[in-house]
Amino acid sequence: MIELEVEGSDTPKFREQLDRLCRDLLSNPVIEDYHYDFPAT
């Protein structure tokens, strides 16, 4: 398992970037899953 903390605001554009990062690099969707959370501030 890989766990990362990144800085950013919960916006559609940021989520799109996160999805791309997770889907295209950090995980291989054929064999792996990913998810991300925005902690309550």
Place this chain on the structure above:
Amino acid sequence: MKGAGIKIAVLQFPGSNCDQDAYQLFSAGLGLPTRYVWHKDTRLGDADLVVVPGGFSYGDYLRCGAIARFSPVMGAVRDYASRGGVVLGICNGFQILCEAGLLPGALIRNSSLEFRCLTCDLAVSDAGPAFNPGILGKRVRLPIAHGEGNYRIDEAGRERLETNRQILLRYVDNPNGSLGSIAGVRNEEGNVFGMMPHPDRAFERFHPSMDGIKVARAVLSLRFPEVSKKSA
């Protein structure tokens, strides 16, 4: 095969270590003009076959092939394949092509959790006009050397592989836990090939077999049918 006019390009990534094996297979083994293409190149030049060789590209960090798929040359490989160019990925090259989405499925850690280095008997599947038992015989014998050769794909994907005859080779005695004993596949269009076994280590008399010549000829025969008629 000298003078056949077939040109081979072998990619080199940081950490490739079978690039010279692949080069020798096609240059010494088959007598074809062969050259290297560095991973930072964005053009492949004139090539009838692009070989993505084995090794440990980028140290196999993250996942095998996960970093190499972002190398500049891979954009050219993608374009080349989309125009029908023939691509062969061997071992780490197979992993790279899967990570790049040019081949279906993924390779994970061997079920034994051990690096497996041995010579395997492989059953040849009927995978179309270039790659079938009629051309290759029912079995070939090739070396493997990998820690992550355990082929995985979801059930729908596996059904597609079977229906479209995309499976090239199956292990007779599965050494790594691969689903369906799959050792190599092709893409649906039939111009991108990938396999964990090493034809590039099976073409000299001192190698455990010389079946690598047959496999290389089978791949080349996709565009040059006369190649498969020559004896090994």
